[in-house]
Amino acid sequence: MSVVLSALRASMDKVDDDSVTQGYVELPAELPDVFRCAWRRTGSDLGGASATVLPDGCADIIVDQSGGAVLVGPTLLPHRHALGSKVTLRGLRLQPWAVPLLFRLTATEVRDRVLPLDALVGSRWAREIAAEVWRGRVPRRWRSIDTTPWQMDLVKGLLRAPSGAVEVTGREWGVSERHARRAVRDLTGMSPRELGHVGRLQRLLPLLDEARFPLARLAAEAGYTDQAHMSRDLKRLAGVTPLSLRRERSGAAAWPGGRLLTGTEDLVVTPGSSSRV
Numbered sequence: 046m047s048v049v050l051s052a053l054r055a056s057m058d059k060v061d062d063d064s065v066t067q068g069y070v071e072l073p074a075e076l077p078d079v080f081r082c083a084w085r086r087t088g089s090d091l092g093g094a095s096a097t098v099l100p101d102g103c104a105d106i107i108v109d110q111s112g113g114a115v116l117v118g119p120t121l122l123p124h125r126h127a128l129g130s131k132v133t134l135r136g137l138r139l140q141p142w143a144v145p146l147l148f149r150l151t152a153t154e155v156r157d158r159v160l161p162l163d164a165l166v167g168s169r170w171a172r173e174i175a176a177e178v179w180r181g182r183v184p185r186r187w188r189s190i191d192t193t194p195w196q197m198d199l200v201k202g203l204l205r206a207p208s209g210a211v212e213v214t215g216r217e218w219g220v221s222e223r224h225a226r227r228a229v230r231d232l233t234g235m236s237p238r239e240l241g242h243v244g245r246l247q248r249l250l251p252l253l254d255e256a257r258f259p260l261a262r263l264a265a266e267a268g269y270t271d272q273a274h275m276s277r278d279l280k281r282l283a284g285v286t287p288l289s290l291r292r293e294r295s296g297a298a299a300w301p302g303g304r305l306l307t308g309t310e311d312l313v314v315t316p317g318s319s320s321r322v
Contacts, residue, residue, distance in 0.1 A: 074138075100119075112172065112176070116148070116160050199220075254294055256295065
C-alpha cells in the first residue's frame, strides 16, 4: 500500500473518533474521481435545523447506527433537518456523474428520490456496503470502477461554464449537442441549464461565507448576470435571500423547526420529493 493511500485511510479512520461528538465532519475519500468525500453528521440537543443541505449535483449513500442504508438521489431542492443528540448518520458522497458508474440505472431514475440500498443491490451487498461506508471507506466492490473520462469532463466543464454552453463543451469532446445533453441527463439527472445553476451556487457559497464584499460583487464573481439574478437563483435553490443564507451559514440565524430524523428510514419518501442530510 502506498504512503499516500495509507495516510488517506488513517484520516478516514478518524470518522470513528469519539471526540467528534456533534456537528458535521467531512473527510477525503479514495477514488476522488467517483467519490467526493466521506462524512459524518451527529445531532445535538439544540433546537432548530441542525442540518442544512443545498443542491450540489451529488448523490449520497447514507447509513445509520442500526446499519440501515439508503441512496439519496440528486436534487435541486434545499433541505433542512433536525437530528437528535443520539443520532449519528454517516455517508459517502458521490460525484455528480457517479450514479450510473455504481448502479445499473441512470441518475434521472433516482433524482428527487430516496431508495433503500437493498432495493438497488440486494441485501447481502447492501450490508457489506453499509458496513464500509460506516467506517468511512469506499466499498470493496467499487474500488476498481471503470470511468469514461470524456463524460466526466463534460459534466465538470458544465459545472464551471455558464448555463447554455453545452454545445461548446460537447464540441470540445467531439460529440454533438444532442449527444452531450443526453449524456449529461443520464449521468447527473439534470439538464445542462440546471447544472449551470448548481455550479454557480457552489461557486457563490464560499464567497458568501467570507462576508467581505458587497453582494453585487459576489454575484459577478460567481457568474451571475447581476445581483437580481443571484437573488432569484438563491430563492429557487436555497429558499432564502442571499443575506438570510449568509446569516444562516455564519450561525447568526438558526432555522426554526426542521424535520426530525432518527434514522435512514425517516429519509425514505415517496417519488417526487427528496431528503438530504
